[in-house]
Amino acid sequence: MRTRYGFQIVAMWETKSGDRTEFAYLLEWPDEAAKTSGWAAFMADAEWAEIKRATHAEHGLMVGQIEDLLLAPVDYSPSSSLLR
Numbered sequence: 046m047r048t049r050y051g052f053q054i055v056a057m058w059e060t061k062s063g064d065r066t067e068f069a070y071l072l073e074w075p076d077e078a079a080k081t082s083g084w085a086a087f088m089a090d091a092e093w094a095e096i097k098r099a100t101h102a103e104h105g106l107m108v109g110q111i112e113d114l115l116l117a118p119v120d121y122s123p124s125s126s127l128l129r
Contacts, residue, residue, distance in 0.1 A: 049090070050083040077115060084113065 046052040053073040060067045074080040087093060100107055 046087060050087045051079060052083060052087070071116075080115070 047054070051074070055071040055073050057071070058069045060069075072080075074083065097108060
């Protein structure tokens with residue numbers, strides 16, 4: 046993901062609720078166009094599609110809904126000076 050599509054992982058989290066585990070990734074992009082093209086290329090990647098298919102066949106559905114949000118810092122955030 047990093048070398049092929051420019052994904053810069055800033056942080057990752059997981060939450061567990063019963064049998065359900067969710068992962069959240071915070072990615073850094075130089076701009077929105079890079080994010081859009083990087084994700085589109087990744088989602089169209091034949092190798093990734095095969096890995097996802099094989100994993101699903103062996104372990105069941107592991108990747109459900111992907112939620113794509115663009116976060117913009119606000120001036121009143123305690124860490125806003127770090128994000129500009």
